[in-house]
Amino acid sequence: xxxxxxxxxxxxxxxxxxxxxxxxxxxxxxxxxxxxxxxxxxxxxxxxxxxxxxxxxxxxxxxxxxxxxxxxxxxxxxxxxxxxxxxxxxxxxxxxxxxxxxxxxxxxxxxxxxxxxxxxxxxxxxxxxxxxxxxxxxxxxxxxxxxxxxxxxxxxxxxxxxxxxxxxxxx
Amino acid sequence: xxxxxxxxxxxxxxxxxxxxxxxxxxxxxxxxxxxxxxxxxxxxxxxxxxxxxxxxxxxxxxxxxxxxxxxxxxxxxxxxxxxxxxxxxxxxxxxxxxxxxxxxxxxxxxxxxxxxxxxxxxxxxxxxxxxxxxxxxxxxxxxxxxxxxxxxxxxxxxxxxxxxxxxxxxx
DNA sequence: AATAGGCAAACGAACGTTCGTTTGCCTAAC
DNA sequence: GTTAGGCAAACGAACGTTCGTTTGCCTATT
Numbered sequence: 539x540x541x542x543x544x545x546x547x548x549x550x551x552x553x554x555x556x557x558x559x560x561x562x563x564x565x566x567x568x569x570x571x572x573x574x575x576x577x578x579x580x581x582x583x584x585x586x587x588x589x590x591x592x593x594x595x596x597x598x599x600x601x602x603x604x605x606x607x608x609x610x611x612x613x614x615x616x617x618x619x620x621x622x623x624x625x626x627x628x629x630x631x632x633x634x635x636x637x638x639x640x641x642x643x644x645x646x647x648x649x650x651x652x653x654x655x656x657x658x659x660x661x662x663x664x665x666x667x668x669x670x671x672x673x674x675x676x677x678x679x680x681x682x683x684x685x686x687x688x689x690x691x692x693x694x695x696x697x698x699x700x701x702x703x704x705x706x707x708x709x
Numbered sequence: 710x711x712x713x714x715x716x717x718x719x720x721x722x723x724x725x726x727x728x729x730x731x732x733x734x735x736x737x738x739x740x741x742x743x744x745x746x747x748x749x750x751x752x753x754x755x756x757x758x759x760x761x762x763x764x765x766x767x768x769x770x771x772x773x774x775x776x777x778x779x780x781x782x783x784x785x786x787x788x789x790x791x792x793x794x795x796x797x798x799x800x801x802x803x804x805x806x807x808x809x810x811x812x813x814x815x816x817x818x819x820x821x822x823x824x825x826x827x828x829x830x831x832x833x834x835x836x837x838x839x840x841x842x843x844x845x846x847x848x849x850x851x852x853x854x855x856x857x858x859x860x861x862x863x864x865x866x867x868x869x870x871x872x873x874x875x876x877x878x879x880x
Numbered sequence: 881a882a883t884a885g886g887c888a889a890a891c892g893a894a895c896g897t898t899c900g901t902t903t904g905c906c907t908a909a910c
Numbered sequence: 911g912t913t914a915g916g917c918a919a920a921c922g923a924a925c926g927t928t929c930g931t932t933t934g935c936c937t938a939t940t
Contacts, residue, residue: 543909543915563734564819567900579901580916588900644815647877648735658879696871697864706818714889714934738926750927751890759926 544574549584550598551637553591558640562592562648592645593653599642600660602631607667617675624668628698636705643702665691715745717755721769722808724762729811733763733819763816764824770813771831773802778838788846795839799869807876814873836862 552573556565567588568578585591610623632639646657672687674680681690723744727736738759739749756762777798784794803810817828843858845851852861 561732561734561819563732566898568898576915577917578899579903579918582901583915648732655879692871693868697867699871699874700863700867703870737924739924747889748891749925750892750929753927754889 544576544584546584548574549581550591550594554595554598554635554637554641557592557595557645558637562641562645589650592641592649595638595641596646596649596653596657599635599638600657602635602638603628603642603664604660606631607664611667611671616680617671617678618680620671621668621675621680624671625694625698629701632698632701632705636702640702640705643699665695668694715747715755719745720752720755721762721765725766725769725806725808725812728763728766728816729808733812733816760821763812763820766809766812767817767820767824767828770806770809770817771828773806773809774799774813774835775831777802778835782838782842787851788842788849789851791842792839792846792851795842796865796869800872803869803872803876807873811873811876814870836866839865 549570553565553570556570556573560569566578567581570591571578571581574581606627607624610620610627613620613623642657646654649657668691669687672681672685672690676683676685676687720741724736724741727741727744731740737749738752741762742749742752745752778795781791781794781798784791813828817825820828839862840858843852843856843861847854847856847858
């Protein structure tokens with residue numbers, strides 16, 4: 539028999555894939571099971587609920603971006619170096635974990651209020667790292683003095699978040 | 710009697726609102742009915758199917774952006790003027806029709822292949838207007854000669870599309 | 881001016897299907 | 911030999927949609 543027992547991690551990965559592709563509400567447990575060669579009901583050996591799956595995927599996304607930002611923030615060198623680390627880190631996370639990133643961006647609003655608020659906090663914290671590195675750069679002369687860190691961080695993150703859209707079929 | 714008869718347009722408007730907020734698959738016909746003070750079944754006096762509602766909202770979005778781009782493209786003046794018209798036109802559409810714009814951006818992928826392809830074509834055409842105005846501007850000296858119209862159009866549209874994200878509760 | 885007919889809008893119940901989830905059994909892996 | 915993973919069947923709830931009926935307004939006829 540070639541049947542391979544699936545793990546908790548297999549289920550979460552497949553969930554990220556389908557949530558990214560069809561959305562949380564567009565993904566049924568039966569469809570998720572089929573993606574893994576299982577029945578929908580069999581998933582409940584690995585997971586307590588569908589909502590828990592979304593929580594896990596979104597929190598993995600939060601953790602990935604958080605780690606990337608923390609690494610960049612503590613990078614040695616100028617503020618310009620740290621901004622470069624932030625940007626390449628973000629791109630790396632998105633390209634290496636497309637499905638998680640897409641689910642994190644688009645499906646977090648389907649979470650219950652408590653978890654959704656945690657995601658908003660995480661995003662806020664992430665943006666503040668960009669803003670503070672930009673402010674450092676303006677102060678130490680890395681960047682032009684007429685740059686407003688808040689505006690610039692929004693613009694940069696806008697372009698970075700647009701990366702995700704380009705991973706959809708038919709860019 | 711305070712009972713107000715609802716129109717086809719009322720239903721489409723409410724659908725845009727709920728699709729933007731909860732997503733297409735996260736919106737039930739009963740919830741949509743309740744939004745209007747009706748039963749779910751009563752909506753079928755105005756509409757043939759839920760899918761048709763999504764088609765209508767998304768196509769309205771496509772039409773709004775298309776019209777805005779066409780107005781900007783035929784604006785008198787320099788390429789810089791036309792780019793300004795494109796940007797302000799886009800912002801106006803998003804701010805005046807938040808729900809339609811959000812549904813157009815996020816829920817179009819829930820359409821059947823045929824309608825989805827039409828949306829992709831419309832987006833492609835919209836981006837080409839930006840690209841061509843930018844190319845004109847590089848040629849006539851409105852913009853720096855080292856600007857790549859394709860890259861610049863992607864960046865500009867990234868920032869413009871990010872507008873929508875900021876209309877979500879908790880920016 | 882009164883009234884009857886037609887019609888679109890809305891209701892309330894029910895259709896068949898799918899949803900997320902639970903249960904009990906079987907079997908492959910430890 | 912124990913146990914965890916998967917199956918098959920079933921649960922109640924919710925889904926999109928259809929049905930037959932009622933409601934209230936508009937209009938044409940009286």
